Amino acid sequence: MNMLQAAAPAGAQAEAESPFADFDEFIRLYQQRVYRLVLAQTSEPDLAEELTQECFIRAFQKQKGFRGDCQVFTWLARIAINLVRDHFRNRRFALWRKLIRFDASEPEQSQAEQVPDPASTPEEHLLRRERLERVSQRIQRLTTPQREALLLSAVEGMSIEEISRATNRRPGTVKSHLHRAMMNLRNWREGEQQ
Amino acid sequence: MISIHLSDEELTAAAAGERSPRTAGHLEICPQCWEQMSIYRGRLASLKQDVCYSGGRSAIDWGRQSRSIQQRILEAQIRKTAGRNVGFVLATSALAVILVIFLVLNFRSTPLTPTTPTVAAISDAALISDIEARLDQDLPEALQPAGLLVGEMGGIDGQHGNHNTSHARTRTQQ
Numbered sequence: 001m002n003m004l005q006a007a008a009p010a011g012a013q014a015e016a017e018s019p020f021a022d023f024d025e026f027i028r029l030y031q032q033r034v035y036r037l038v039l040a041q042t043s044e045p046d047l048a049e050e051l052t053q054e055c056f057i058r059a060f061q062k063q064k065g066f067r068g069d070c071q072v073f074t075w076l077a078r079i080a081i082n083l084v085r086d087h088f089r090n091r092r093f094a095l096w097r098k099l100i101r102f103d104a105s106e107p108e109q110s111q112a113e114q115v116p117d118p119a120s121t122p123e124e125h126l127l128r129r130e131r132l133e134r135v136s137q138r139i140q141r142l143t144t145p146q147r148e149a150l151l152l153s154a155v156e157g158m159s160i161e162e163i164s165r166a167t168n169r170r171p172g173t174v175k176s177h178l179h180r181a182m183m184n185l186r187n188w189r190e191g192e193q194q
Numbered sequence: 195m196i197s198i199h200l201s202d203e204e205l206t207a208a209a210a211g212e213r214s215p216r217t218a219g220h221l222e223i224c225p226q227c228w229e230q231m232s233i234y235r236g237r238l239a240s241l242k243q244d245v246c247y248s249g250g251r252s253a254i255d256w257g258r259q260s261r262s263i264q265q266r267i268l269e270a271q272i273r274k275t276a277g278r279n280v281g282f283v284l285a286t287s288a289l290a291v292i293l294v295i296f297l298v299l300n301f302r303s304t305p306l307t308p309t310t311p312t313v314a315a316i317s318d319a320a321l322i323s324d325i326e327a328r329l330d331q332d333l334p335e336a337l338q339p340a341g342l343l344v345g346e347m348g349g350i351d352g353q354h355g356n357h358n359t360s361h362a363r364t365r366t367q368q
């Protein structure tokens with residue numbers, strides 16, 4: 001069933017050729033990549049799902065803003081990265097607010113993390129969880145620009161130019177962040193092996 | 195001759211698929227740099243494996259997420275349309291209220307003193323003379339034979355000028 005065909009803005013022949021012409025298919029095509037990109041940055045499955053959904057809603061609303069001057073996934077990754085950045089900015093802000101108010105209530109994330117994946121076996125779920133923790137340990141010690149550059153390069157196979165577009169940073173800066181991320185990863189792995 | 199090896203930054207970029215002619219040329223002839231670049235590439239591949247595995251879910255989960263996205267987009271569309279309709283209703287209501295206020299104020303500003311009916315007090319005599327004057331007007335060409343006939347009858351009746359005056363007189367006598 002194609003739910004979003006009618007909801008999408010109807011238009012000229014050019015729109016039929018756009019990647020958003022069949023938005024349901026667009027979701028199916030890219031949701032896994034968006035999800036794992038967000039998950040690797042947040043290490044929280046429920047949050048990653050929420051932000052992935054938000055990412056597609058934004059993409060649907062902003063589809064006219066896609067000019068086709070880059071790969072559609074680069075454009076989508078940019079939305080996802082901005083959402084993650086906004087989320088952490090807001091969370092930091094919320095944390096400060098709590099500290100100022102001396103509010104010691106439990107952060108909502110710890111509850112969300114315990115929701116199991118209903119379709120996986122418990123073993124699978126555990127293995128995935130462990131692997132995610134491993135990724136998280138390796139990734140979380142990087143700065144945000146390093147993390148973004150590394151994930152887009154390693155996981156999505158994006159070129160420096162594409163990462164530059166997705167992160168809104170200059171190619172030279174991206175190259176430098178990628179290099180530092182790699183050095184950081186090397187140091188950490190060498191530490192792990194000792 | 196291999197004089198200058200590639201820097202770490204160049205090797206990282208090469209591992210990420212970015213190769214300038216110098217890098218590509220050097221990698222072809224320098225096994226050391228090639229090995230180092232392969233190590234970096236291996237790290238990227240290992241990270242990719244971990245991320246893909248930890249982000250893996252069943253087809254049921256992807257289907258559920260896909261439906262959630264579709265649902266949320268439809269809801270957002272409905273909210274947007276409803277918002278537009280509410281805006282229209284509000285604007286129309288505001289316009290109606292303004293119109294009513296304007297009419298009420300305008301009604302109040304007109305003087306409430308009772309207006310006297312402007313029926314002119316015309317006397318009967320004046321009214322009759324007015325009618326006579328209208329009847330004295332020349333008859334249209336088509337009615338002139340009839341007028342002559344009436345005139346003749348009027349002559350028999352007492353030598354009066356025309357039917358109109360006789361008619362008027364009859365009325366006066368009444």
Ligand SMILES: [Zn+2]
Nearest residue numbers: 199200224227
């Ligand atoms: Zn070399």
